[in-house]
Amino acid sequence: MSDVSLRITDRNGVLFEVEAPTDMNMSLMEIIRAYAIAEDGEIGVCGGMAMCGSCQCYILNNTPLPPIGAEEEAMLFETSYTKENSRLGCQIPITEDLNGLEVELAPYP
Ligand code: FES
Numbered sequence: 614m615s616d617v618s619l620r621i622t623d624r625n626g627v628l629f630e631v632e633a634p635t636d637m638n639m640s641l642m643e644i645i646r647a648y649a650i651a652e653d654g655e656i657g658v659c660g661g662m663a664m665c666g667s668c669q670c671y672i673l674n675n676t677p678l679p680p681i682g683a684e685e686e687a688m689l690f691e692t693s694y695t696k697e698n699s700r701l702g703c704q705i706p707i708t709e710d711l712n713g714l715e716v717e718l719a720p721y722p
Contacts, residue, residue: 615634615635615636616632616633616634616635617632617633617635617707617708617709617711617712617713617714618630618631618632618633618712618713619631619632619633619641619644619711619713619714619715619716620673620713620714620715620716621644621645621648621650621670621715621716621717621718622673622715622716622717622718623650623651623718624651624652624718624720624721629648629650631644631648631650633707633711634707635707635708635709635711637707638706639706639707640661640668640702640703640704640705640706640707641668641670641702641703641705641706641707641711641714641716642656642657642661642668642701642702642703642705643657643661643703644702644707645657645668645670645702645718650718651667651718651721652721655667655721656668656702656718657703659703661703662684662703663682663684663685663687663688663701663703663704664684664688665688665692665722666688666689666691666692666693666701666722667721667722668701668702668703669689669692669694669695669699669700669701669702669718669719669722670699670700670701670702670716670717670718670719671696671698671699671716671717671718671719672698672699672700672714672715672716673698673715673716673717674713674714674715676710676711676712676713676714676715677710678700678705678710678711678714679704679705679706681700681704682704684704685700685701685704688701689701692722693720693722694719694720694722695719696719699719700716702716
C-alpha cells in the first residue's frame, strides 16, 4: 500500500477525505498543508519542529499512533486549546498504520 485514507475536519467544520502517500516521508501536518486544509501561514509555522502548536489536531478515532515524544508533550503543555486527544500533526509520520485516521484541526493558537 502506498496511500492511506485520512478524514480531516478543518477549522470551519468542513470534512476533507484525502489520500496521503506513505512513501514520501511526509507528516500529517504536511498533508494538511499540501491539501490547503488550513489557511496558508496558519499551519506548520515552525516547519514541523514541535515549536509552534499550529498543527495541533484532535484525534477522533483509535487509529494506532506513535507515542508522544518529550518535545511534543512540552509543546502541547504550552499551547492553547489542548484536549486529552490532542496531538501535533508534525510529529505524526504518514505510515500504513494511519489508514482510516480521523482528526479535527484545533483552533490556531
Ligand atoms: S508545525 Fe509547529 S508544532 Fe507542528
